[in-house]
Each structure stands twice: as structure tokens, then as C-alpha cells.
Amino acid sequence: MSSQTILLVEDDPQLRLLIARALKEHGYDVLTASTGAEMQVLLENGRVDLVVLDIMLPGKNGIEILRRLRTESDLPVIFISARGDEADRVIGLELGADDYLPKPFGTRELIARIAAVLRRHGNNASQPHEKRDEAVFCNWHLSFSRRELRSPSGALVDLTTAEFDLLSVFLQEPQRAISRERLIELSRSRIGDASDRSVDVLVSRLRRKLSHEGKEAPIVTVRGIGYMFRAGVSLA
Template identity: 60%
Template sequence: MTAPAVLVVEDDPGLRVLIARALQQNGFAVYQARSGPEMWNSLEQRPVDLILLDIMLPGHSGIDLCRELRARSDTPIIFVSAKGDETDRVIGLELGADDYIPKPFGTRELLARIRAVLRRRPSNSDPNQAREEKVRFAGWMVDLRRRSVLSPSGASIDLTGAEFDLLTAFIGSPQRILGRDRLIELSRVRLGDASDRSIDVLVSRLRRKLSNAGQPAPISTVRGVGYMLTADVTHD
């Protein structure tokens, strides 16, 4: 089995080496970059399974790089930064980051978060099994195994790992009110706790992507409680 490849983008040489060493000792293939240009150069040479991206970088910030990365690919991104306030978490979510881990952090937490994000990635599977895991709601089709989404018109919709996990949580409990804490638990969102805006931003992003031909997404807000998928869900 090929080792998962992680690109560590961090300008602090000591921390970068420590992270790389910890990941290598736990079975990951690790590549390193000190800045945006080095990151792009590394990605041109080889694809990776996940990017650990520091926010405070020389030249282009991690925020800018995340925006550019999302315009080019859906490679999972975990922000790593000493800036751990709510604003940064929300910005990370808005730009499509899959997770956010504030410094300082321990090796066990870092490994757990990386593995959780990688588990969300699509995997090659038997097509007969894949057909059994397709669900439909309001004209939308979701392939749970392949982690793909088709609009009522048949267009493929790109969702980040966190967005797809959130959609899966709604699909699993249709027409039931789900509180923020429950959504965080079900979707494995780790970018904040139930008291901040992290889950609200994710829901807002998902709604935008599930809007179709002027029709709003079938996700309603239950004020003071949470959210609900209002459509019926059927399984193929």
C-alpha cells in the first residue's frame, strides 16, 4: 500500500523538520516547502494527498495560497497556525480548508486530524457496491462511496471534504432538526466548537452549492436550534 503523501508548507525550519519527522515515523511520505513558490514547485513535481499549510508565510500568506489551491484542485488542506481565533477559522472554512489546527499542538492530535481528513477522500471501490450507496433528494444524486454529487440537471458539483461530510450528516437524518453540536459530531468538523460560526459558515457554503436554477437549497434554519434537510431522501 502506498504511503499517504503530505506536503508541509511552513517557514519555521525547526517546526517544519519536527512535523516532517513525526509524520515519517508514522508511515507518511513527507515533502517540505518554506514558501508559496516552493509549494507550487513541489506540487508540479508530484501530487500529494494532503497539504499542511501555515497561514503566516513570507510573501504570499497561507490564506492567499489556499484560495489559489482551491481554484486548481480539491486536495485536502489543513491550516496550521499560531493564529487560532474564530476569524481565522471562519476564513479557512470559507476558502475550503478541511481542518484547522492552532499552534502549539501535539503529534497525536496532528496525526488524528490528518487521518480523519484522509478518511474523507474518495476511494476506489467495487462499482456494484457504489450503486448501492447512491441516494437522491430534491432531484440531487449523491454517491456516498465515490463522494460525488450531481445536480438535478446532471452537472457535477465540487464539494470540499468538510462540505461533503456535512451533506452526509443531513442525508442521514432527513426532515430532522440537527443542532450545531450534533452536526459537528456527525460530520467530524474540527474547525471550531459549537459556540462559534464554523458550522454556520459550512452550512452557508453548502447551501450556495446546492442552489439550483434559482431554487434555494432544501436546508432550512430552525432559529436558535439548528438546521434541517427538508427534502425526502431515497436510496437506490
């Protein structure tokens, strides 16, 4: 049985009680909150392993809460929402949500997704890039602790959370062909809708941002497999 702690942020009392009971039955310790303010207090006063966060909350909504959280922490977050808008899903995932589950949903599915995110996050915690502070490639500098990328000229390059996570995967697997499926698996955050197409779009955006002074980005397509980061990488 798991002793991990799940923080459930949901303003519907009946749904909050239903989900909390199901999580406890599966061995999780559960904290509950109905607003972002309550969530913040709980985060400051105890250990939390994952947050289940409703988008539609009184006061600050889930997207605003996640945006602030990602400036402070890489804590795993699963969005839940009665709204099925693709825009909400994409914004949430790009801000760094690890998964998105539209309402209504079964508690068994939520629990399965929680277990998958915790496994993925736990596995990635031991990846080399989590133990290193900086990667250097082609005079580009990436700081893992500050989550910043600087161009050869020293300019700060704006990356979304999904772009940063994908680049981090490439930097820990340089000069090695990686399938799209493996890129999704290794990335800390869910990539778009976790499809081949969403990976292709994200790689295309990274290529544009990594192009500098007429030089092409060091991400190449490997036909029939996926992609390769062809530059040498120094981790420090």
C-alpha cells in the same frame, strides 16, 4: 504503515524538520516546502494526499495559497498557525481547509488530526455525490464538478466552500433527518468550529440563499434531531 504522502509547508526550518521526522516515524512519505511557490512545484510534480499549511509564510500567505488551491483541487488541507485569531480560523475553514491547529501543538495531535482528515476524505470519496455531476431540486441546479449552484432563473448563486459542502450532504441524503453531528461528519470540510451553533449558522445562511421568489428553502428543522432536506433530488 501508511504510504500516503504529506506535503508540509512551513518556513521555520527547525519546526519543519521536527514535524517531518514525526510524520516519517508514523509511516508517511513527506515532502517539505518553505513557500507557496515551492509548494506549487511539488504539487505539479508528484502525488500528494494532504497538505499541512502554515498561514504565516513569506510572500503569499497560507490563506491566499488556499484560495488559489481551491479553484483547482479538493486536496485535504490542515492549517497550522502561531496566530490564534478566530478570524483566521473562520476564513480558512470557509475557504475549504479541513482542519486548523494553533501553535504550539504536539506532533501526536497533528498526526491524529491528519489521520482523521484522511479517513474523512477517503470515506467521502465514495459518496454518491462524488460520482455524480449534477443534482436538480425544485428547478435548482448544482454542479459537483464545477462546484456551482444555479437558481431556477439560471442565476449563479455564490456559496462558500463550507456552504457548498453542507448542501452537497443534504442532496445525497434528501427527505431524511440528519443530526448536527452527522452533518459535521459527512461534510468534506470542517464546519466552522464543528459545534452545533456553527452548523445552525451555516444552515441559516443556506436557507437565505435557497429562498427564491418568496418560496422558503427546502431545509427544515427536525426538533431534537437536526435538519432535513425535504425536496426531492434528482442526481445525474
